[in-house]
Amino acid sequence: MIIYGWLIDHYVEVCGTLTGFLYLGFSIRQHFLTWPVGLLNALFYIAVFYTSRIYADMTLQFYYVVISIYGWWCWYHGSATGNSLMVTKTDGALWQKLMISFFLLFIVIAYILLHYTDSQVPYWDAVTTALSIVATWMLARKKIEHWLVWVVVDTISMGLFIFKELYPTTLLFFVYTVLAVYGYAEWKKGIVPDAEERRLA
Numbered sequence: 001m002i003i004y005g006w007l008i009d010h011y012v013e014v015c016g017t018l019t020g021f022l023y024l025g026f027s028i029r030q031h032f033l034t035w036p037v038g039l040l041n042a043l044f045y046i047a048v049f050y051t052s053r054i055y056a057d058m059t060l061q062f063y064y065v066v067i068s069i070y071g072w073w074c075w076y077h078g079s080a081t082g083n084s085l086m087v088t089k090t091d092g093a094l095w096q097k098l099m100i101s102f103f104l105l106f107i108v109i110a111y112i113l114l115h116y117t118d119s120q121v122p123y124w125d126a127v128t129t130a131l132s133i134v135a136t137w138m139l140a141r142k143k144i145e146h147w148l149v150w151v152v153v154d155t156i157s158m159g160l161f162i163f164k165e166l167y168p169t170t171l172l173f174f175v176y177t178v179l180a181v182y183g184y185a186e187w188k189k190g191i192v193p194d195a196e197e198r199r200l201a
Helices: 002-009 011-028 035-051 057-078 092-116 122-140 146-163 167-189 196-198
Strands: none
Touching: 002 196, 011 167, 035 057, 057 092, 057 122, 057 196, 092 167, 122 146
16 A cells, blocks of 8 residues: 555656656667657656656656657658668767757756756756766667766666655666666667768768
C-alpha cells in the first residue's frame, strides 16, 4: 500500500521516467518512435520540473517539444540529398560552433536563473540545460558524439536530482548514463566513413 500510494502521488514523474526509458531505447535503435515518445516525455517533465522549481530544465522541455518535430523530419529528409540521415562524426569546425553555442547559452541561462528565479542550483541547472540543447540538436542531426555529451549531462543531473529528492528521475538518469555508452557503441557500428561523410555534409 505504501508503494501504491507513493506511485499515485508521483504518477507524473513515474510516467516521465517510463517514457524516458522508451525514448532512449528507440534512440539507440534509430527508430522513428524516438521523436513522438520524446515529445510525450517532455510534456511530463514540464510538470515535474515546474513543481520542483528546476526552471531551466523545465524550459528545456519546451525546446524538446520543438526539437522532437525537427528531429523527426531530419531523420527522414535531413540529408543533403533529401533522404534519411546517416550517422556521422562531428568535425572540428562544427565542434567549435557547438562549444561557442554552449558557452553563450550557459551565460544567458545562468543570468536568468540568478536574477529572475528562486532556483537553488542556478549554475548546475544552466550547465545541464545548455549541454542538453547542444546534445539534442546533435541527435537530430545524427552526430555520434551526442552520446558522449549525454554522459556528461546525465552524470551531473544525477547529483542535481538527488539533491532535489527526485529519486525515480535519478534512477532514469543513471540508466541514461549507462545506455549512452551502449548507444555510442551501437551507433559506431553504422557510422558513415569519412569520405562519404564529407560528401553528405
